[in-house]
Amino acid sequence: xxxxxxxxxxxxxxxxxxxxxxxxxxxxxxxxxxxxxxxxxxxxxxxxxxxxxxxxxxxxxxxxxxxxxxxxxxxxxxxxxxxxxxxxxxxxxxxxxxxxxxxxxxxxxxxxxxxxxxxxxxxxxxxxxxxxxxxxxxxxxxxxxxxxxxxxxxxxxxxxxxxxxxxxxxxxxxxxxxxxxxxxxxxxxxxxxxxxxxxxxxxxxxxxxxxxxxxxxxxxxxxxxxxxxxxxxxxxxxxxxxxxxxxxxxxxx
Amino acid sequence: xxxxxxxxxxxxxxxxxxxxxxxxxxxxxxxxxxxxxxxxxxxxxxxxxxxxxxxxxxxxxxxxxxxxxxxxxxxxxxxxxxxxxxxxxxxxxxxxxxxxxxxxxxxxxxxxxxxxxxxxxxxxxxxxxxxxxxxxxxxxxxxxxxxxxxxxxxxxxxxxxxxxxxxxxxxxxxxxxxxxxxxxxxxxxxxxxxxxxxxxxxxxxxxxxxxxxxxxxxxxx
Numbered sequence: 328x329x330x331x332x333x334x335x336x337x338x339x340x341x342x343x344x345x346x347x348x349x350x351x352x353x354x355x356x357x358x359x360x361x362x363x364x365x366x367x368x369x370x371x372x373x374x375x376x377x378x379x380x381x382x383x384x385x386x387x388x389x390x391x392x393x394x395x396x397x398x399x400x401x402x403x404x405x406x407x408x409x410x411x412x413x414x415x416x417x418x419x420x421x422x423x424x425x426x427x428x429x430x431x432x433x434x435x436x437x438x439x440x441x442x443x444x445x446x447x448x449x450x451x452x453x454x455x456x457x458x459x460x461x462x463x464x465x466x467x468x469x470x471x472x473x474x475x476x477x478x479x480x481x482x483x484x485x486x487x488x489x490x491x492x493x494x495x496x497x498x499x500x501x502x503x504x505x506x507x508x509x510x511x512x513x514x515x516x517x518x519x520x521x522x523x524x525x526x527x528x529x530x531x532x533x534x535x536x537x538x539x540x541x542x543x544x545x546x547x548x549x550x551x552x553x554x555x556x557x558x559x560x561x562x563x564x565x566x567x568x569x570x571x572x573x574x575x576x577x578x579x580x
Numbered sequence: 581x582x583x584x585x586x587x588x589x590x591x592x593x594x595x596x597x598x599x600x601x602x603x604x605x606x607x608x609x610x611x612x613x614x615x616x617x618x619x620x621x622x623x624x625x626x627x628x629x630x631x632x633x634x635x636x637x638x639x640x641x642x643x644x645x646x647x648x649x650x651x652x653x654x655x656x657x658x659x660x661x662x663x664x665x666x667x668x669x670x671x672x673x674x675x676x677x678x679x680x681x682x683x684x685x686x687x688x689x690x691x692x693x694x695x696x697x698x699x700x701x702x703x704x705x706x707x708x709x710x711x712x713x714x715x716x717x718x719x720x721x722x723x724x725x726x727x728x729x730x731x732x733x734x735x736x737x738x739x740x741x742x743x744x745x746x747x748x749x750x751x752x753x754x755x756x757x758x759x760x761x762x763x764x765x766x767x768x769x770x771x772x773x774x775x776x777x778x779x780x781x782x783x784x785x786x787x788x789x790x791x792x793x794x795x796x797x798x799x800x801x
Contacts (some may be wrong), residue, residue, distance in 0.1 A: 476630055477650040480642060481664040482708060491663050495654030573654045576687045 330526040361542035363555055369547035379532065383551070386443075386529040388521065389444075390512045397459055398508065405463035415464070422457035430454055434519050436537035447519030447530070451512050459513075467493070471483055499567045499574065506563025510556040581605050581638065581712065582627060582745075587624055588634035596622050597767045599635070604745060604760075606711070609737070610673050611746040611758035615795060618765050620747035621647075624713050627745070643704035645714040645746075649696035650689040657699055658684040666706035674702045678732055696724035698732065705736050712737075714746035718753060730757060751791055763794050 344363070351360045373379045408415035434450045469494065478488050493506055520530020521537075529548060536544040569575055587600040595620040604610050625631045628642050651660050657680065661671035675681055678698040688696055697717060704712055717733075718726045724787050729767040734757065737744060748754055755759050771794045773787065 469649075473646065473648065473650045474652060477644070477646065479630065479645045480628055481667075483663060483701070487663055491652055491655055491659075571654070572656075573687045573689070576690055 357542055358540055359542075361546035365543040366546035366550070367545045370550050371551075373547055373551065378527075382527050382529050382532055385527050386513070386516055387555075389448050389520075389528070390451070390509060390516045392504070393448045393516065394455060394508050394512045395454045396448075397455035397512075398505070401456055401460035401463055404460050405467055408460075408464045409467045418460070422460055425453050425457040428453060430515070431518070431522055436520050438523055443520075443523040443525040444524050444528075447516045447525060449514040450519045454515055455508055455512055459508055462500065462504050463497070466497050470496050495571065495573070499571060502563055502567035502570070506560045506567070509563070510559045513552060513556050515560070582640060583637070583638045584623075584627070585637070586635035587626060587637065589619070589626060589631065595767065597626075597633075600656070600767055602762070605652055605743075607741075607743040608744045608759040609757055609759045610762065612675045612745065612748065612762050612764060613751065613754045613791065613795075614747075614764045616749050619767060620749075620757040620764065621715050623764070624715050624745065626749055627711075628713055640710040641708070641710045643707040643709040645697075645700050645704045645717040645718045646711070647719060649688070649693075649700040651691075651696055653688050656687055656752070657691070660688070660699060661703050664703050664707060666703070668751055670706060671702070674706055677736070678702055689691075691724075694721055694729060697729060701729075701733060701736065705740055709742070710742075712742050712744040714744060716748050716750075717746065719748065719750065726753075733757070739763065751788060751795070754791070755785065755788055761791065763791060765795075770797075771774060 348363050351377070353361050394503075398404045404414075404418060408418055408552065413432055430450055430453065433453065434446060437446045437449050474492055475488075478492065483491070500520045517528075517530045519525075520528040523530070524534045525531045529552065533548050536542075536548065567574075584600065584602040586603075587595045587597045587602075597649075600623075607634050612623060614620050624644075625712070627637055627640070628644055651657075652663065655663060655696065656677065658668065658671055661674070662668055666674075672681075675684060678701065679701075680695060680698060681692065683695065683699075688699075691699065697720070698791040701717070704714075704735045713716065719731055729796065732754070746757070761771075761773040761776065762769055763773075
């Protein structure tokens with residue numbers, strides 16, 4: 328069953344390539360649709376460029392910083408929200424506000440106070456924080472109440488409850504969140520870098536390519552972002568599935 | 581002795597117990613028998629200090645066998661026992677007594693229902709406490725597994741010597757295990773049978789008829 332599903336996924340990817348090929352062949356205008364061949368060639372050429380690697384690393388660093396700060400804040404807020412109902416009520420309009428902010432418009436405002444290097448980080452945090460907060464608070468609230476009752480009856484101290492119940496329950500959620508958050512965060516950071524014309528950044532290179540209407544380059548950079556995002560999600564999903572003895576035991580039983 | 585004085589428990593507008601009184605002597609097996617939803621688990625949880633209540637209940641240290649095993653899914657069987665305070669050696673020995681020596685490093689998801697409930701029994705017996713509380717511990721088991729689990733419990737309890745209070749809706753379980761059977765319904769004691777004659781599981785007896793009549797009366801009200 329797994330093999331068949333994998334084949335369906337491959338078929339979907341193949342279909343997307345075929346649609347691109349057909350569209351490019353039909354339009355025959357590289358200023359409207361990037362030719363597939365030229366884009367793929369440009370994709371591999373990018374990796375030969377030292378500046379591209381610096382830009383990629385800096386974009387990735389911004390993504391990590393944005394994610395880590397969002398995660399840390401979200402974790403603290405989620406713990407407080409589960410422990411204190413008034414705090415949860417306080418957070419509801421706050422997260423709703425952040426969720427509904429028009430991100431790119433906010434970026435333009437943020438650029439007044441921050442630089443093109445740091446503004447994308449701030450924008451990504453505004454989007455990631457409510458997302459991660461919501462997942463973590465649902466995760467913490469979803470801990471089996473029966474287990475907590477058992478812990479109370481058997482006098483299991485708080486430190487052991489944290490290490491035996493809370494952390495193992497949250498760890499897989501946190502790992503999957505990390506994969507999804509980094510992947511989504513990367514997309515946000517690149518978009519913000521394009522708008523802010525950040526130098527030494529993937530978004531900055533895209534912005535420059537756009538100025539010269541270099542569609543194969545834009546397509547190649549987009550492919551880089553997609554491949555990176557997918558790889559990040561896969562890596563963290565594999566880690567989440569295999570890092571925990573109890574999960575492995577159930578999987579291979 | 582566990583003295584329950586003027587116990588009052590309300591869930592919203594629903595009053596489960598209203599100035600309920602009951603004394604349970606130390607030692608022996610006391611069964612609280614009643615229909616589903618009559619407040620048996622509520623009574624047990626009040627004794628265990630797990631719910632808020634009005635009135636007074638003698639404070640006792642308790643071990644608790646829940647209706648579902650409530651094993652921590654992220655820990656192995658052995659660690660489930662040691663995290664609750666048992667020494668590894670004692671836990672290993674206890675698991676051996678219940679036939680689970682080979683499951684020390686298994687995770688709860690790898691156990692059958694009967695095996696998981698046996699681990700839960702081990703956890704309860706390993707904890708030093710004044711009384712053992714059991715909430716329908718055999719209800720989720722099939723008949724064969726239930727019979728073997730009850731036999732196991734009887735042998736562990738005989739060796740341990742601690743008093744136990746267990747709740748059930750199953751008359752046969754009550755008659756098979758209990759020294760004293762307290763039938764409750766509507767927040768009241770309907771019948772209190774001291775020195776119940778323990779017979780064969782499922783066998784007909786005059787006491788069985790009496791208790792059945794009490795329960796059927798409650799049902800038809």
